[in-house]
Amino acid sequence: MENIKTLKDLKLELKAVIKEYSLELQKELKKPLKQAVKEASQPISRKVYNKTYYDKNRQKILANQCKKAKCELCGRSVVQYNLKKHYELPICKNIQARNKLLEDRKTGLEEENI
Numbered sequence: 001m002e003n004i005k006t007l008k009d010l011k012l013e014l015k016a017v018i019k020e021y022s023l024e025l026q027k028e029l030k031k032p033l034k035q036a037v038k039e040a041s042q043p044i045s046r047k048v049y050n051k052t053y054y055d056k057n058r059q060k061i062l063a064n065q066c067k068k069a070k071c072e073l074c075g076r077s078v079v080q081y082n083l084k085k086h087y088e089l090p091i092c093k094n095i096q097a098r099n100k101l102l103e104d105r106k107t108g109l110e111e112e113n114i
């Protein structure tokens with residue numbers, strides 16, 4: 001029984017190994033580790049539920065992800081699946097910054113007029 005390692009033991013061991021690498025590599029190595037620990041600690045029933053849900057609604061989910069959506073920050077039309085990534089792109093960030101600047105100027109002018 002002593003040979004069986006718990007998830008916590010494995011995590012500690014991996015952390016000790018990761019510590020020997022440079023800081024930049026540590027970050028890269030921690031990402032998949034966190035994901036693996038998260039997946040392993042998820043109860044089985046949840047995994048099974050997710051799998052059956054996906055199998056059942058696969059077509060619907062995929063169709064929904066391919067749908068075009070409008071970015072509420074810049075007004076561009078983006079594929080739903082890429083929307084989260086789009087928020088971080090310069091094409092959207094520049095417009096967000098410009099809109100903020102315009103908004104600040106507008107409120108500044110309104111305050112002057114009072």
Ligand SMILES: [Zn+2]
Nearest residue numbers: 071073074092
């Ligand atoms: Zn946008």
